[in-house]
Amino acid sequence: QVVECLPRKLAAVRSLLFWALVYGYCGLCAAVHLLKLLWSIGRGPARTFRRAAREQPPACLSDPSLGTHCYVRIKDSGLRFHYVAAGERGKPLMLLLHGFPEFWYSWRHQLREFKSEYRVVALDLRGYGETDAPIHRENYKLDCLITDIKDILDSLGYSKCVLIGHDWGGMIAWLIAICYPEMVMKLIAINFPHPNVFTEYILRHPVQLFKSSFYYFFQIPRLPEFMFSINDFQALKHLFTSQSTGIGHRGCRLTTEDLEAYVYVFSQPGALSGPINHYRSIFSCLPLKHHMVNTPTLLLWGEKDAFMEVEMAEVTKIYVKNYFRLTILTEASHWLQQDQPDIVNKLIWTFLKEETKKKE
Template sequence: MADDLHSIALPTGVTLDVQVAGNPSHPPVILLHGFPESHRTWRHIVPDLAQDHFVLAPDQRGYAKSSKPQGIAEYTPEKIVADLLALADHFGLARFTLVGHDWGGAVAWMAALKHPDRIGRLVIVNAPHPLVFQRSLYDDPAQRAASQYITAFRNPGFEAHVDKIGLSAFFDSSFAPHIAPDRIADEKPVYLDQWAQPGALTGMLNWYRASAIVVPAVDTAPDRPAFLDAPFPPTQMPVLAIWGLGDTALLPCQLDQLADHVPDLTIERVDAGHFVPWQNPAAVLAALRRNLSES
């Protein structure tokens, strides 16, 4: 399928490539990818969804051929949420269903918490709730150990490491094995082209560097911040969490306290690892269809 990409300049100062599919008169859905991907995350989702929804799937700032502003401060979550809302405004979408995977899910959580008037329904695919995740990094040794890659990605020398081994080796060692090489092999040239865009690798990694999430080292016993037990606002819309139980980076413990902060919650546990839209797109679509039919 040839993606119908539109280059859209936003008042937030960035220009995003956006896949646009479906009839604008149909209910709108915005799909947000995570690291280290692009709108191609949703390759197996968009054609089906676009039959009866108006679908937008942007390459977010820092990724592929979208704008890559310089400086870590340009990648704070609130700036990326502002891109999302500006994109919705561009298409005249007052309210929409928001679907996010990985970092796209982190942005989706923040958008839903900060702008509940805009998000009619939230769908999260293997992306932890911000408080539950931060709490688990202090309280759950397994999750803390599994999250040490975040510290590695924040290292200012990480780009030099990737440059040394080459983008192809980075794809083969850090991305493809988590999906299953046979499912992603034909995508390799697409991703290598996207990652090779000037500033792309730094732009992608800056999402980690700009995040306020604290990842304690495995061998430390840091004081537990009081805010982890302070009141936290609940979500105000129906939330569907689609979770690949084989995720080795974001463990199933992320689901344990979710209902405490999400009053209207549906959890669909899926046979997949972290990259669920690639590994089990049929299950993602089935869960979306069950959920969106209730709209």
């Protein structure tokens, strides 16, 4: 009996240590950000709470060369999803899933590029942009996000697609390929490893734990949304433009209008809660029970990613039973499809056109 009880006790201890790490690090992150807030208020309270009025969207968000704005209501969930579609109906579907803090516009270079041969759809994920945002965090569990993509495909009249995901959208893309392999003709993940690789790495490597601190900070109610909004959304601007986390000096920098498009979308009332809620259930959903990928897969990675260790890209290949190609771009940032759009598009074209044979 003692031998039989030992595995259960070890599992309980591991679980206790895991949640102690999660909540302990949450507390540490909260303390750091509270100190940053106090420092900002001390330097200039008026500037800290200043926010510019943004009533009209920037013109780039209605650029007709990017495609048509469309909406679809999902029958089961009742949620209305917004997406931008380019290319003729009836062509093979290419579905694009953005990361945080992004929205459909992060795929502007790919909407223009691939519409010649695909029906390209750049989705606003649940809680983002013009897509409906349920209030409760339980509505953002990974199961719900996976079901969203399946329902979107059905609503668009497709049974399968080329699936491309960046950052958090990459996480969802991996999960779709794992749970619904028949839906994915080819999988392209950008700067996000296989979910199990990420889970193991974040727990065993202090550097990645530090780089992923925002995952823990986002577990705290309300404070993350507030911290993103102070100083007229300076934290949001900083992510895309700073030397440490932004698009690299050799990249295709965001224009002033591009940056304003991001700030406009996330400055709308309540617009930050949905995106941040995506992260508030992640620790109860990982690791995965089923994890092998049987779809031809391309993993693209910006070596200068400030949030993800590049070693995770190499480890990912053990989870892909089918054809797998990894390309790491030097001098490229986390925002890869915006940072190096010409190179990324060329690599995607090559992958789409080549015959991929399953591993023996």
